[in-house]
Amino acid sequence: MDLAAKFHMINTIKTVSISTLDIDKPHDILRAEKIITKFGPTVSLLIAQSPTQTVKVFLPKRYSTLFTEEDINNINVQENPLFHLVFKGTCSTGAHMIEVHRKTY
Numbered sequence: 001m002d003l004a005a006k007f008h009m010i011n012t013i014k015t016v017s018i019s020t021l022d023i024d025k026p027h028d029i030l031r032a033e034k035i036i037t038k039f040g041p042t043v044s045l046l047i048a049q050s051p052t053q054t055v056k057v058f059l060p061k062r063y064s065t066l067f068t069e070e071d072i073n074n075i076n077v078q079e080n081p082l083f084h085l086v087f088k089g090t091c092s093t094g095a096h097m098i099e100v101h102r103k104t105y
Contacts, residue, residue, distance in 0.1 A: 013046065015056045018087055018096045021049075026084035026101065030054060032067065032075040043067045047085050057085070060096055 021027065031046040043064035049055045059067075075082065081103060088097040 013054055013056050015044075015058070016049075018057050018059075018098060019090065021057070021085075021087040023087055023089050026086050028081035028103070029075055029083045029085050029100070030081055032072045034064075034067065034069070034072060043072070045085060048081070059098070063098060 027047040027049060029045050029047055033044050035042060035044055037058070040061060041064065042061060043059045044056055045059065046054055046056050084101045084103055086099045086101060088099055090096055
């Protein structure tokens with residue numbers, strides 16, 4: 001991705017809560033990034049909410065620790081998305097439940 005495209009992407013992408021995603025709907029993971037927030041380290045994912053709209057979500061800490069640098073690099077270098085993010089709802093304690101699935105073509 002060239003620099004102009006990266007700037008355009010940053011200016012047009014909105015950040016949403018995972019809880020706003022449709023339950024059990026797979027969202028292509030387009031990019032991943034490890035970042036430090038005021039709440040500590042986490043992973044942000046750029047996902048396709050529809051064929052024409054992308055959004056950014058921050059993973060809960062318990063999930064973000066599962067991503068290695070190699071996992072993030074593998075996501076970011078692929079032309080076509082390799083994985084789906086699926087929001088499974090919230091458990092009885094209110095924690096967000098998510099899954100990542102490898103795409104099958």
